[in-house]
Amino acid sequence: MSASILIVAEHDGTTLGAGTARCVACAATVAQAEITVVVCATDASAVARQAAALRGVHRVLTVEHPIHAHPLAAAIAPQIAALGGPYTHVLGPSSTFGKDLMPRIAALLDTAQVSDIMAVEGPHRFRRPIYAGNAIVTVEVPADTKVVGTVRTASFRAAGVGGTAQIEKIDAPVEPPSHTRFVSTSAAKSDRPDLQTAARVISGGRALGSAEAFQMLYQLADKLGAAVGASRAAVDAGYAPNELQVGQTGKIIAPELYVAIGISGAIQHLTGIKDARTIVAINKDPEAPIFEVADIGLVGDLFEIVPQIEKLL
Amino acid sequence: MMKRIVVGIKRVVDYNVRIRIKPDGSGVVLDGVKMSVNPFDEIALEEALRIKERAGAEEVVVATIGPSDCQAQLRTCLAMGADRALHVLSDAPTEPLTTARILLKLIEREQPFLVLLGKQAIDDDNGQTGQMLAALWQRPQATFASKIELGEGKAQVTREVDAGLETLEVDLPAVITVDLRLNEPRYVKLPEIMKAKKKPLETLPLESLGVAPGAHLTTVRVAAPPQRQKGIQVENAAALVATLKEKGLLTS
Ligand SMILES: Cc1cc2nc3c(=O)[nH]c(=O)nc-3n(C[C@H](O)[C@H](O)[C@H](O)COP(=O)(O)OP(=O)(O)OC[C@H]3O[C@@H](n4cnc5c(N)ncnc54)[C@H](O)[C@@H]3O)c2cc1C
Numbered sequence: 001m002s003a004s005i006l007i008v009a010e011h012d013g014t015t016l017g018a019g020t021a022r023c024v025a026c027a028a029t030v031a032q033a034e035i036t037v038v039v040c041a042t043d044a045s046a047v048a049r050q051a052a053a054l055r056g057v058h059r060v061l062t063v064e065h066p067i068h069a070h071p072l073a074a075a076i077a078p079q080i081a082a083l084g085g086p087y088t089h090v091l092g093p094s095s096t097f098g099k100d101l102m103p104r105i106a107a108l109l110d111t112a113q114v115s116d117i118m119a120v121e122g123p124h125r126f127r128r129p130i131y132a133g134n135a136i137v138t139v140e141v142p143a144d145t146k147v148v149g150t151v152r153t154a155s156f157r158a159a160g161v162g163g164t165a166q167i168e169k170i171d172a173p174v175e176p177p178s179h180t181r182f183v184s185t186s187a188a189k190s191d192r193p194d195l196q197t198a199a200r201v202i203s204g205g206r207a208l209g210s211a212e213a214f215q216m217l218y219q220l221a222d223k224l225g226a227a228v229g230a231s232r233a234a235v236d237a238g239y240a241p242n243e244l245q246v247g248q249t250g251k252i253i254a255p256e257l258y259v260a261i262g263i264s265g266a267i268q269h270l271t272g273i274k275d276a277r278t279i280v281a282i283n284k285d286p287e288a289p290i291f292e293v294a295d296i297g298l299v300g301d302l303f304e305i306v307p308q309i310e311k312l313l
Numbered sequence: 314m315m316k317r318i319v320v321g322i323k324r325v326v327d328y329n330v331r332i333r334i335k336p337d338g339s340g341v342v343l344d345g346v347k348m349s350v351n352p353f354d355e356i357a358l359e360e361a362l363r364i365k366e367r368a369g370a371e372e373v374v375v376a377t378i379g380p381s382d383c384q385a386q387l388r389t390c391l392a393m394g395a396d397r398a399l400h401v402l403s404d405a406p407t408e409p410l411t412t413a414r415i416l417l418k419l420i421e422r423e424q425p426f427l428v429l430l431g432k433q434a435i436d437d438d439n440g441q442t443g444q445m446l447a448a449l450w451q452r453p454q455a456t457f458a459s460k461i462e463l464g465e466g467k468a469q470v471t472r473e474v475d476a477g478l479e480t481l482e483v484d485l486p487a488v489i490t491v492d493l494r495l496n497e498p499r500y501v502k503l504p505e506i507m508k509a510k511k512k513p514l515e516t517l518p519l520e521s522l523g524v525a526p527g528a529h530l531t532t533v534r535v536a537a538p539p540q541r542q543k544g545i546q547v548e549n550a551a552a553l554v555a556t557l558k559e560k561g562l563l564t565s
Pocket of ligand 1: 204206207232233248265266268283284285330352409
């Protein structure tokens with residue numbers, strides 16, 4: 001049997017989110033998959049073009065409705081559930097967008113969800129992390145059941161571009177509810193690389209001690225063209241904004257280089273960096289658990305070491 | 314009608330425990346392991362209690378689904394300040410969709426104006442129950458909440474999303490799932506633990522609710538994640554920069 005896979009696109013109205021190309025890559029590992037991407041937007045044209053260019057995508061559907069100006073799960077889920085019937089799989093990225101949306105779709109489709117798919121072992125068999133990544137479970141969905149899932153994007157390399165899928169505009173299948181309304185967003189626009197896709201990440205922990213000291217990491221990051229991340233302790237203490245948090249409850253990332261500065265390496269933090277190619281740890285405590293996973297460790301005081309590194313670059 | 318908040322809680326392996334995988338790969342060792350209220354659910358309960366303390370609600374009901382051992386965690390919640398506990402007895406773990414269906418039955422009975430849950434349980438890390446419940450209940454959801462402001466018949470919820478913070482307005486009743494920065498749960502004091510013993514805890518057999526326990530997913534195996542090798546130590550900043558340069562990690 002061939003698979004027919006529907007992927008819900010994440011976007012900001014103009015740009016397709018990086019997670020969608022990784023969902024396509026995940027879907028492409030299902031044998032004989034025919035991949036459709038659906039874009040819910042007010043004006044879907046720009047995003048649809050980007051989705052159509054992804055290698056492996058067969059078709060792009062656009063659903064345009066004013067309510068889709070913001071990604072409200074309550075508004076998108078019924079559209080996707082109404083469209084989902086013919087598909088064997090419905091997938092979305094394991095970003096806050098997908099985590100919010102996909103279970104609502106699954107429930108409307110009366111089916112279970114496989115969260116954080118990290119590997120596809122068969123059309124109905126997947127691997128996913130549990131216990132903050134300290135165990136990996138292989139789960140199976142019954143063969144006659146639709147698979148709804150979120151894709152752990154750090155586990156897949158983005159699908160390339162060069163495709164030329166058909167774009168098909170369809171009428172919104174259902175009138176979305178009005179019980180949920182967008183009010184505002186505080187998304188800070190930054191010129192720095194995006195934490196989730198950056199090749200290099202400089203991350204700071206509680207040891208930084210203040211928001212001012214954290215600035216030191218921004219300077220270092222800028223010299224390296226790196227994104228900045230943070231531990232939960234650093235975010236909770238107000239040294240860094242919440243969107244920088246890396247870990248079980250923050251972002252799961254897979255950069256080429258991850259530099260953990262003044263971070264102890266709690267399991268909840270490590271879960272976010274397991275797929276990093278090279279981990280560097282700078283910590284004054286030689287017993288800090290971060291050194292158990294670091295490829296390169298440097299024991300010492302970050303307040304001396306970080307300025308020295310910056311000078312050497 | 315009483316202004317009521319229902320808080321869903323789950324008994325999980327305590328977050329400080331280093332879990333071990335059973336040698337036969339059938340699961341994680343739970344025997345003799347410290348169990349606690351899922352930390353996110355504790356935050357959900359704390360929020361419900363604070364809402365009640367500022368007269369935003371009259372009653373806080375905690376509910377869980379699980380084996381009889383779960384009563385210990387329900388007692389902890391009662392000691393924190395919940396008024397009443399509901400225990401749906403199920404020896405086998407329930408999947409999120411089943412859990413959502415069971416919670417819906419409890420909601421139909423309790424008629425809350427607000428349902429608070431943790432955004433995920435730290436054992437299975439599924440993060441599905443709240444959204445599924447909201448879908449089945451056909452009500453709004455606001456996930457990953459870091460701030461909740463209640464108004465007349467509606468709530469403004471600030472959510473922790475990848476891009477930063479997003480604020481939604483939802484009509485009530487609604488399901489809100491909570492994130493870590495919403496609040497810091499209170500410590501339970503000894504007299505409260507004593508008092509909690511007298512608070513009502515109702516046990517409902519799963520069969521009595523008319524929800525089929527049905528498993529949708531089967532576990533094929535549980536394995537340890539690939540381990541990272543312990544790396545090298547360098548002496549100083551200069552050696553670190555030299556090593557990174559050598560490995561070509563400073564330029565893309
Ligand atoms: C349910 C749950 C979910 C969680 N989710 C996350 C998550 O997503 N992400 C996350 O990060 N955490 C998460 N945590 C928190 C986690 O358990 C740790 O508390 C947190 O990661 C610690 O942050 P830290 O390493 O910055 O602080 P600490 O553990 O306090 O470590 C600070 C480190 O800095 C070192 N240090 C101090 N001074 C210096 C100096 N001058 N120079 C060099 N080194 C110095 C110390 O030796 C220490 O190792 C979660 C916890 C729970 C319960």
